[in-house]
């Protein structure tokens with residue numbers, strides 16, 4: 001049975017649940033196996049990026065399923081333009097490389113990964129000798145205009161943004177020719193992004209939540225106050241009441257707000273657990289108790305030391 005979907009401003013359907021694949025590559029073909037497992041379990045949406053270095057593995061897994069009868073139109077594939085590819089001349093080649101690695105002739109969604117441009121080239125994290133990321137003075141609207149041409153050329157069905165705050169989204173909505181279909185941002189119960197969600201909903205932009213379970217077990221999560229999310233007494237109590245796991249409660253809370261979730265796992269039992277979201281409902285009380293857990297605790301992007309850059313998105317409240 002097809003998993004529930006949301007409608008994008010392009011009219012296309014985007015499954016509310018996708019498989020996250022960040023930091024999964026190479027090791028024992030982890031990503032290849034996770035995608036194969038997820039496809040078997042009914043996932044039809046995959047989130048990747050040049051930055052994740054796993055597009056070939058995902059491509060291989062998809063290709064094998066296409067050969068076995070899966071239609072291209074049945075899967076939704078998102079990739080992202082990395083920060084070192086913001087120069088307008090680099091946008092088409094970067095997208096084409098992702099397509100080639102994935103073995104696809106179009107992407108369902110292509111996101112600008114961050115609003116800040118880094119120095120051009122294949123070094124994806126170009127630090128200077130003082131430990132600062134080398135940024136470039138290219139405004140994201142220049143990059144966005146090059147991404148619009150990808151839609152014109154049929155390389156991507158929709159374009160969107162990631163890690164954009166409200167003012168930055170407003171700029172794209174006002175000055176762009178093509179509307180962003182999605183803003184993919186960090187969100188979990190400790191980072192509700194209630195203002196941004198309200199804004200996206202009003203503008204017809206779908207919000208996708210990354211780190212939807214707060215990246216459990218990671219050093220970053222511990223460091224930034226998100227480490228205990230799955231042990232939060234409120235989440236535990238609600239999960240017990242519904243006979244579900246804390247991870248499922250975090251994911252369901254987003255899905256019930258019409259937010260797309262892309263939990264990452266390479267563990268078959270968890271890949272399964274994370275898709276069993278559509279056989280229970282959180283009550284209004286559950287939803288509002290989870291809403292109250294917000295403490296603006298963010299995990300991603302904080303260690304890059306480009307906080308003073310004028311386009312750094314996280315200096316504004318989400």
Ligand SMILES: NC(=O)C1=CN([C@@H]2O[C@H](COP(=O)(O)OP(=O)(O)OC[C@H]3O[C@@H](n4cnc5c(N)ncnc54)[C@H](OP(=O)(O)O)[C@@H]3O)[C@@H](O)[C@H]2O)C=CC1
Nearest residue numbers: 020021022210211212213214215247263264265266267270
């Ligand atoms: N646009 C952007 O800037 C960003 C996008 N992303 C995207 O979002 C995806 C998800 O975010 P991510 O940072 O991976 O964080 P998640 O919140 O998805 O957490 C992933 C971690 O949770 C573990 N896990 C998975 N399922 C469960 C479960 N049911 N119970 C307990 N632990 C579980 C996984 O372990 P294991 O795999 O061992 O099972 C993994 O270590 C990424 O993979 C990527 O695709 C992420 C960050 C930034």
Ligand SMILES: O=C1CO[C@H](CO)[C@@H](O)[C@@H]1O
Nearest residue numbers: 022023049051113300301
């Ligand atoms: O997409 C991403 C952007 O950067 C993050 C911080 O390094 C990653 O963890 C992530 O997967």
